[in-house]
Structure formats: structure tokens, C-alpha cells
Amino acid sequence: MVRKYDVEEANRGNSIAYWLALILIAACWILAFKCYFRSYENQHPDIAWAAPGSNRRTEKAEGLFLWDETVLSAPAAGKVYYPHGEGPVRVSYGQTVAKIVSASGAEKYIRAFRQGYFVAGTDGNEGKWRYSLLWPELKETLPETSPVTLCHDGDTVEEGAAIGKIIPQPQNLRFIGLIGKDSALNRQLKKQHLRLMMDSEDTPLLTDISISVDSGAKVKFLVAVPWFEPGVVLNRRGFVTAESGKLEGAVIPRSAVVERKNVQGVYLVRGTRVFFKEIKGELMEDDKFIVTEGISAGNAVVEDAAKTKEGRIQIW
DSSP: OOOOOOHHHHHHHHHHHHHHHHHHHHHHHHHHHHHHHHHHHHHSOOEEEOEEEEEEEEEEEEEEEEOOOEEEEOSSSEEEEOTTOSSSEEEOTTOEEEEEEOTTSOEEEEEOSSSEEEESEEOSOTTTOOHHHHHHHOSSSOOOOOOOEEOOTTEEEOTTOEEEEEEESSOOEEEEEEEETTSTHHHHHHTTEEEEESSTTSOOEEEEEEEEEEETTEEEEEEEESOOOGGGGGOSEEEEEEEEEEEEEEEEEGGGOEEETTEEEEEEEETTEEEEEEOEEEEOSTTEEEEEESOOTTOEEESOGGGOOSEEOOOO
């Protein structure tokens, strides 16, 4: 018997083989291109140069703020209104800080007896918050405080009720602070000064310490803060920020640092070769890293360490 040759079946088989061959060839080309570009990237990495720099360290001390103040009372019963807001707001001498409208519609005005900050509320510690009382009792913990309870426009008040207070300006804002004996700030206290800052971005001001003494596991100190922010008057308990030191070293991008086998390091460039170099340092703001040991300012490192391996490179 003679077998009949199926032309369509043969053509279909050849077509499948043809397309499979094309797919295989394309896959090989793609793989070859990937290998080429990976090899090219390894041999032509982006380079970063370590620059000299420093990282400022800051520390906060918790404590109590002290200031002079005078409570203002309602001259009559009625509803109270604050034409310049509930504060804290800066007011000048003679400026109207509150108005009382009685049931009959009569209006009485309360004016600032001095320039300063006005806040429409009290916290109950007025007249009792004095250095002579606080300092001897302060040991290792701070007393609890309450924020100012504010009055609002339209509140009903009785005659003689507290409707706010004036914190005269200028005056020294004092701060009684507590820090641990192992704090970096304790070294400054022994030299009778602190490098105070309004915030972590501020330029530090060298401020003299009035007194500092050991108090058990803590050190307490008294300092005159060289500024008086109005928001402080809303709560007598708070913090001051001080510069505790500076870390000097070589600054590089954070991406240049990698961990290999539990060792932190960079890929250091020497001539036409790259090799792993162990470093020590710490992370900075703006995605930078300051190196204190391992490399120096002026050294070249691979910028993207995660995609790098040791070997030869071609910089140019």
C-alpha cells in the first residue's frame, strides 16, 4: 500500500518550526543585549566623589518654663469678646484685648497695661509658678502641668472671673531642665553653657547656664532662653533643643552605601578597578551619608552600590 503524502500537514509543521526558530533567535538576541548592557553598566558605573562635611547632632532637654504674667479679670458680668483673637497675640500698651457686653448691652473694654503677649485663658498656676517653689522640689521627675484653657468669643463670664492674661515683653524666659547624667549635654553643663537652638535647623547660640546640680540620676539646670516664642505660654512644660556635637567626615550619596555579608561599605574606585571597602558613619538628611572611617574626602565611589560588583571598570 502506498501512503498518500499530506501537503497541508507538512506545510503546517514547517510553519510551526519556522516560528519557533524565530522566537528562539529573538530570545537569544534579547539575552545577548541584556548581558551586553549589564556588562557595560558594570564597566561604566556612575561615580560620586566624597566631599568634606559635618553632621550636626542635637538633643532635647525636657523641663519647665517660667515667666512673669498678670491675670486680667472681667470688670462686669456678661459675654466676652476678643477683638484681636484668643492668642497668643502680641499687643501694645493701651490696646484693647477684650470686651465685655453686659445683659443691658453696656460695653466695657479691657486694655493692655503693657506691651507683650496676650492669651485669652489661664491654667490655674498663675501666681504659684515661681522659681523659689519649683527648684527645691524638682528631683528626677517633672510635675504634671495642664495647658491653658481658652475662653472664646461669646462666652458668658461673671464679674471678677479670669478672662486672660498678659505676659509682658521684653522679659527673660527661664527654663528649668532635667537631663540624664550620661547625656551629651552634661559635658556642656559642666562648662556652664549650652548651645541652644530654636529648632534643628537653627544656628546655635552659646547660652550661659545660671546653675546646674546633680539630682539623683538626673542633672537639673537653670538657663535663660535667648528668645521668647509666643506659643510657649500655652503650656509651662516643654523642651529646649541644643547642639550636642558635630560629626566630621566625608559625605557621599546614600545610594553609594551597601551592606555585604553584614558589613557596611562602599565600592571604592582605584584607577580602573572597583573593590569593596568597609566604612563607618551615619545617615544624614537629604539622603546623604557621612563616613567617619574607611574613606576620605576626595575618594571616588560607585554611586549605585546595589547594582555594582568588584572588578575592572572604564571611567572614560
